[in-house]
Amino acid sequence: MTITVHGEKELAARTGHLFAKPEREFLCAAADLNTWSRREARVTAIGDIAHRVQQGLTIRKLYSSAALTDEEQRLHLLDLRSAGAQVRIAATALPHETIISDRKAMILAGRTIRGEREFTATTSTILIEGVHAMFEAAWEGAITLTDYLAQDLPHIDADGKAVLQMLTTGLTDEAAARRMGVSLRTYRRRVAEMMRLLEAESRFQAGVRAGELGLAG
């Protein structure tokens, strides 16, 4: 059975029961933590996760490097790991979030349309097995959070992300500065800082790099 829903609310309402109580295996792939569930939900869930892992649940979470760029998400990932979840970082952007619960139910997220995302939820074995295989491959190709943190990549805070967001939108510096409530000079300082972090010599290069790191969404 496969259905398509629009927006997270409808998703939760219609399929929440399928994903609430995984018993054996819970897989999750996403660009970062923000795109999927809201912060409040995350914060309350840690204890629950630890408990379920004790009961024999395997949790594997696969993120893009975008999940490591802000401090809050970074800390949450470490918490997840402490709670017994496995966390890896993939080299790709993972623009379509995926959740597979006990290989019995799956959610695939689509692109955002008019502020809402479209989700496909299914219990079809064929679909789930296929995506599960892809997940496995991606998982195998990804590196552990520990290894990832051992190297280290541009540390971009919420402010930095906001700047990238402005750039991605195509605004001029002046408009972007107004929107962020800072002066033109400061905004440009931030842009320069982003380019330094991304090791880019031109804005075009910075765009490519940001895209690669999944920061331009």
Added chain:
Amino acid sequence: MTITVHGEKELAARTGHLFAKPEREFLCAAADLNTWSRREARVTAIGDIAHRVQQGLTIRKLYSSAALTDEEQRLHLLDLRSAGAQVRIAATALPHETIISDRKAMILAGRTIRGEREFTATTSTILIEGVHAMFEAAWEGAITLTDYLAQDLPHIDADGKAVLQMLTTGLTDEAAARRMGVSLRTYRRRVAEMMRLLEAESRFQAGVRAGELGLAG
């Protein structure tokens, strides 16, 4: 058995025999046609492909949209299809070329280092099955060449790609124009044209888009 070689010559010399005569199934995933085999080889191969398909060989080729941006590759893909190969276009950049021959031998390409690419060739069943699964998933998620051509995406010729290359390198317009042997004015016209094709309002945006389409490699 797994080996790593540097450069296409060494690859051909040491592993050519493993991939020369596929009988059942030949899978190939790559960003575009240029990155893998040279043009001459491609041109002569069409007849051979048709013949093998007659003998029962299944050929599936998965490319990124970058393979559709120049006319020559476009035509070659249509030729491949005529010869009986299945061709699909994936939404991702496919930066690592993959070839799987009869599920018995596999090549994975790495990044380019000092002008040469590094390849890993293997006959390990475990590795091949894993990647094969990923290929399947990617294949299922990709759309056929026919469907892809039905929509249509930016048509970027060799010149346009050269421009994107310059931009990716981070050169100033002046340096890039010199290197391409055109005037500053003309170079900028090309850049503007690229931005139009990529539907970008700023160079940063264009960079992101080019990255998404696998054109910034």
Added chain:
DNA sequence: CACCGCGTGGCAGCAAATGGCCACCCGGGG
């Protein structure tokens, strides 16, 4: 031949971005 369309290049002017310099404010230490 004249005429046209098209790609190119030079020039000019403007907009955008980049970065140096200095002044300011603020929160710690001496």
Added chain:
DNA sequence: CCCCGGGTGGCCATTTGCTGCCACGCGGTG
């Protein structure tokens, strides 16, 4: 209190990017 350091913002000079305008050359057509 003064002083210091870091983030901010204004001002300004320079560079870089963007584009309209016009001219030139080239190949095709009437």
